[in-house]
Every structure is written in structure tokens, then in C-alpha cells.
Amino acid sequence: MSALVDADLLQDIKKFGKVDVSACFSCGNCTAVCPLSNNDGTFPRRMIRYAQVGMKDTLLSSKELWTCYHCGMCSDSCPTQADPGGFMAAARRYAIASYDHTRLAWLMYTQPVFASILAIVLAAFFAVFMYTSHGPQSQTSMNLFGFIPEPLIHYTGLAVMVLAFIFGVAGIVTMVQKLSHQEMKLRGKSKVSGLKALWSSIGVESIGQKRYREDCATAELEVPWYRRRWLIHSLTMWGFLGLLVATVADYGLSLIGVKMPGTWVPIWYPTRLLGTLAGLAMIYGVTMFFVDRFTKANQSAKNSAPADWMLLVLLWIVGFSGFLIEISLYLSNPPAWGYWVFLFHVSVAMELILLAPFMKFAHAIYRPVALYYLSRAGGEASED
Ligand code: SF4
Ligand code: SF4
Known part of the structure; x- marks a missing residue:
């Protein structure tokens, strides 16, 4: 998929939850503990990466975003308190608002x-x-x-x-x-x-x-x-x-x-x-x-x-x-x-x-x- 970069993506997602994943340095702890992480070893940190680099379309077309039930184990294990679980929840709210063309959900x-x-x-x-x-x-x-x-x-x-x-x-x-x-x-x-x-x-x-x-x-x-x-x-x-x-x-x-x-x-x-x-x-x-x-x-x-x-x-x-x-x-x-x-x-x-x-x-x-x-x-x- 061609991914247009949205420089405001991370800031926009922050409006949907008190999360700050700018400190994430992709150490992989969250992936190691996440019970939903599969063999490719990139979930959930890949989602954070999408937001960091502004890959809005890729994030919004992500199926995996919706597999997370916010158990919070990733957040507990994050050495930088980047709160990946909280980020996933905020990103889902952002997705709900983005799928709605009336903008009412966003408001x-x-x-x-x-x-x-x-x-x-x-x-x-x-x-x-x-x-x-x-x-x-x-x-x-x-x-x-x-x-x-x-x-x-x-x-x-x-x-x-x-x-x-x-x-x-x-x-x-x-x-x-x-x-x-x-x-x-x-x-x-x-x-x-x-x-x-x-x-x-x-x-x-x-x-x-x-x-x-x-x-x-x-x-x-x-x-x-x-x-x-x-x-x-x-x-x-x-x-x-x-x-x-x-x-x-x-x-x-x-x-x-x-x-x-x-x-x-x-x-x-x-x-x-x-x-x-x-x-x-x-x-x-x-x-x-x-x-x-x-x-x-x-x-x-x-x-x-x-x-x-x-x-x-x-x-x-x-x-x-x-x-x-x-x-x-x-x-x-x-x-x-x-x-x-x-x-x-x-x-x-x-x-x-x-x-x-x-x-x-x-x-x-x-x-x-x-x-x-x-x-x-x-x-x-x-x-x-
Ligand atoms: S554990 Fe924290 S710092 Fe490490 S990849 Fe996950 S979110 Fe980033
Ligand atoms: S909150 Fe979501 S991403 Fe984090 S460990 Fe639980 S299922 Fe995985």
C-alpha cells in the first residue's frame, strides 16, 4: 500500500488518550510479553512506529489494531513508560473517529x-x-x-x-x-x-x-x-x-x-x-x-x-x-x-x-x- 505521511498523526492520536509514545525506542519488550504477538515479532510496537512516522493509512487499515483487548501487560513491561497498551486504545478511538465522515465521533x-x-x-x-x-x-x-x-x-x-x-x-x-x-x-x-x-x-x-x-x-x-x-x-x-x-x-x-x-x-x-x-x-x-x-x-x-x-x-x-x-x-x-x-x-x-x-x-x-x-x-x- 502506498503510505502518505501525515506529520500530525501522533499529535492527533494524543487527542484520543493521554499517551506519549515518543519515548519508544523499539526495544521489543512489549512484543515479548504481548499474548497476541505472532511469529513476525513486531506487534504491538509496529503500530507505534506507524504513528511515529505518520503512516496514517497503514494504521487505519490495520486489522491487528482491533485484536488488542488492552490487557496492559505491554505497558507494565515498557522501560520508558511509553504505555503501548494505552496507545493502542487511543489509536482505536482515533480509528473510530476517522471512519466517521460526519466528524461527530471526532468531536x-x-x-x-x-x-x-x-x-x-x-x-x-x-x-x-x-x-x-x-x-x-x-x-x-x-x-x-x-x-x-x-x-x-x-x-x-x-x-x-x-x-x-x-x-x-x-x-x-x-x-x-x-x-x-x-x-x-x-x-x-x-x-x-x-x-x-x-x-x-x-x-x-x-x-x-x-x-x-x-x-x-x-x-x-x-x-x-x-x-x-x-x-x-x-x-x-x-x-x-x-x-x-x-x-x-x-x-x-x-x-x-x-x-x-x-x-x-x-x-x-x-x-x-x-x-x-x-x-x-x-x-x-x-x-x-x-x-x-x-x-x-x-x-x-x-x-x-x-x-x-x-x-x-x-x-x-x-x-x-x-x-x-x-x-x-x-x-x-x-x-x-x-x-x-x-x-x-x-x-x-x-x-x-x-x-x-x-x-x-x-x-x-x-x-x-x-x-x-x-x-x-x-x-x-x-x-x-
Ligand atoms: S516496550 Fe516500550 S520502548 Fe520497548 S518497544 Fe514497546 S513501547 Fe517501545
Ligand atoms: S494491551 Fe494489547 S498490545 Fe499490549 S500486551 Fe495486551 S493485547 Fe498486547
């Missing part, structure tokens, strides 16, 4: 005040928009969709998802164009079929978290199992997906006339049970991420960016407010606050989906795409 990552104001304004907008069409608060039984009409939530949600989908796909297309440059070079040398690579990247890695669980585990040998990063990451991810499935299934049941969404059902009702368990898993995972960040429990927690906090905050709000709604549904006298929490919950959930392509949430898509290309190459990545 959200580099201007935390702007991101916070945007989050508040967006949630307020959705709340006011839906409140203008509100109905009565039933005092006899909780009727959430009598308060905020179900069609309004449905069509607003649909519009939000379509927008998020368009922005998300645009980012993926940009990423794939860059990765395809590398794939072109591998043409004729691809060692793994497309289907097998798909299973490996989505099934084994993204859903099964194999490398996170196994390769990066040596960094957490002293950590109790219930606080290990792969577990709290899995619970957060599975919890979120479970809530999504429960919400969609609940809506599906209303379409075929089985039940009205948002109405009372026993706790063991399948969609309610799934939503409750998924919500518990997500709240536990996100809360543990908060605890790790507040106590700076590991290298990853020490290096979190404000925009990464935003994702956790929004997830936690959605999960916790969901539980408050559930409690209000089971109280004998429908409390007025249940209706307001419902309005708040729906507004923040809409905002979360709309902003997903512009914050850390996007890694849930970019990582599997990169891992797919890496898997096609047989797990070997020679990036330049």
Missing part, C-alpha cells in the same frame, strides 16, 4: 464538554418530543403505553435505528475499503474460507470472547473471577443483547395479539424473565467497569476516555431505569413516578442507539470486521 471524543451537552440535549429532545403526545396516567393499573403512545415510540425508534444504521454502515464501508487494500495483497494467499473466518470472528471471538478469556487471562491471574475484565465485558455485552431481544420479542408478541407491550405479566413470563436477567447482567458488568475505573484497577481503567464513560453511563441509566419501571409495574398502586421513569428510559435508550456509531459502542462492529479479515489471512497480519 465527541476530543470535546468532552460538547459530548456531555449533546447527550443532555438529545435526551431532553426525545423526552419533550414524546411528552407532547402524552396520554393520561392510569391510576387503576400501570399502562405505560397509554401515557406515551406505543406507535409514537415504535416509529421514533424505527427512525432512530435507521439513522444509526446508515451512519454505522457508512463507517463500516470506510473501514472495509481500507482493510480491503490489505486483502488485495493477500489475494491468492487467503488461508481461511469466508465462512470459517466469519465463524471465527463472530462466533469464537466476538461472542465467545476466546482471546479475551484465554490469551489475556495471564494479566488477571490475581484478580477474583467475578472481577475479571472478560467476564464483566461479556456480561455487559450479553446483557445489552438480551435486553434488545426481550424488547423486540415483547413487541412481536403484541403484533400477534398475545399481550400488550408494557403491561403486567408474571416475572417468569419468558420475555420478562429474559429482560430481567439480561438487565441484571448488564448492570453488574457496567457497575464493575465503573468500580475498575474509579479505583484504576488495571491499565485499561487507568486510560479510559470521557467518551468511553459516556457509553457506560448511558447503558447504566437504561438498565437501572428499566428495573425501576419493572418495580412500578409490580406495585399494587401504580406510582406516578413509574410513568416519568418510563419517559426518561425511552428517551435515553433512543439517544444511546442514535449515538452508537459515534462512540465506543462502534467497536462492537469494527472489531468483528477486522477480526474477519485477520482470520481470512490465517491469523497472520503483515500490515505493510
Whole structure:
């Protein structure tokens, strides 16, 4: 690949995390300890080199950038405190911002005040928009969709998802164009079929978290199992997906006339049970991420960016407010606050989906795409 030099690359990446790799003298300690380093013996220091010499295109088309789960072993072993793990995390944020042509991701990552104001304004907008069409608060039984009409939530949600989908796909297309440059070079040398690579990247890695669980585990040998990063990451991810499935299934049941969404059902009702368990898993995972960040429990927690906090905050709000709604549904006298929490919950959930392509949430898509290309190459990545 022809690599144009961007003299500002290193400075730009620094805007995405407090990292300074100028002290790196390529000693190779990080490569020696990194559990993901392969036989060519240049990962992760090669990434640092790209940034040092301004090889922006090469960095952005790097599949290996997304294999790192920020275990931090490289940073612990670096003699110059160049923090290679922190650099990798900052470079991934930089990549997310660079794949997004609207520049909103760039602004959200580099201007935390702007991101916070945007989050508040967006949630307020959705709340006011839906409140203008509100109905009565039933005092006899909780009727959430009598308060905020179900069609309004449905069509607003649909519009939000379509927008998020368009922005998300645009980012993926940009990423794939860059990765395809590398794939072109591998043409004729691809060692793994497309289907097998798909299973490996989505099934084994993204859903099964194999490398996170196994390769990066040596960094957490002293950590109790219930606080290990792969577990709290899995619970957060599975919890979120479970809530999504429960919400969609609940809506599906209303379409075929089985039940009205948002109405009372026993706790063991399948969609309610799934939503409750998924919500518990997500709240536990996100809360543990908060605890790790507040106590700076590991290298990853020490290096979190404000925009990464935003994702956790929004997830936690959605999960916790969901539980408050559930409690209000089971109280004998429908409390007025249940209706307001419902309005708040729906507004923040809409905002979360709309902003997903512009914050850390996007890694849930970019990582599997990169891992797919890496898997096609047989797990070997020679990036330049
Ligand atoms: S251990 Fe530190 S100084 Fe050595 S190559 Fe890695 S980042 Fe550079
Ligand atoms: S943080 Fe861990 S996985 Fe990432 S480059 Fe460093 S040692 Fe490798």
C-alpha cells in the first residue's frame, strides 16, 4: 500500500488518550510479553512506529489494531513508560473517529464538554418530543403505553435505528475499503474460507470472547473471577443483547395479539424473565467497569476516555431505569413516578442507539470486521 505521511498523526492520536509514545525506542519488550504477538515479532510496537512516522493509512487499515483487548501487560513491561497498551486504545478511538465522515465521533471524543451537552440535549429532545403526545396516567393499573403512545415510540425508534444504521454502515464501508487494500495483497494467499473466518470472528471471538478469556487471562491471574475484565465485558455485552431481544420479542408478541407491550405479566413470563436477567447482567458488568475505573484497577481503567464513560453511563441509566419501571409495574398502586421513569428510559435508550456509531459502542462492529479479515489471512497480519 502506498503510505502518505501525515506529520500530525501522533499529535492527533494524543487527542484520543493521554499517551506519549515518543519515548519508544523499539526495544521489543512489549512484543515479548504481548499474548497476541505472532511469529513476525513486531506487534504491538509496529503500530507505534506507524504513528511515529505518520503512516496514517497503514494504521487505519490495520486489522491487528482491533485484536488488542488492552490487557496492559505491554505497558507494565515498557522501560520508558511509553504505555503501548494505552496507545493502542487511543489509536482505536482515533480509528473510530476517522471512519466517521460526519466528524461527530471526532468531536465527541476530543470535546468532552460538547459530548456531555449533546447527550443532555438529545435526551431532553426525545423526552419533550414524546411528552407532547402524552396520554393520561392510569391510576387503576400501570399502562405505560397509554401515557406515551406505543406507535409514537415504535416509529421514533424505527427512525432512530435507521439513522444509526446508515451512519454505522457508512463507517463500516470506510473501514472495509481500507482493510480491503490489505486483502488485495493477500489475494491468492487467503488461508481461511469466508465462512470459517466469519465463524471465527463472530462466533469464537466476538461472542465467545476466546482471546479475551484465554490469551489475556495471564494479566488477571490475581484478580477474583467475578472481577475479571472478560467476564464483566461479556456480561455487559450479553446483557445489552438480551435486553434488545426481550424488547423486540415483547413487541412481536403484541403484533400477534398475545399481550400488550408494557403491561403486567408474571416475572417468569419468558420475555420478562429474559429482560430481567439480561438487565441484571448488564448492570453488574457496567457497575464493575465503573468500580475498575474509579479505583484504576488495571491499565485499561487507568486510560479510559470521557467518551468511553459516556457509553457506560448511558447503558447504566437504561438498565437501572428499566428495573425501576419493572418495580412500578409490580406495585399494587401504580406510582406516578413509574410513568416519568418510563419517559426518561425511552428517551435515553433512543439517544444511546442514535449515538452508537459515534462512540465506543462502534467497536462492537469494527472489531468483528477486522477480526474477519485477520482470520481470512490465517491469523497472520503483515500490515505493510
Ligand atoms: S516496550 Fe516500550 S520502548 Fe520497548 S518497544 Fe514497546 S513501547 Fe517501545
Ligand atoms: S494491551 Fe495486551 S493485547 Fe494489547 S498490545 Fe499490549 S500486551 Fe498486547
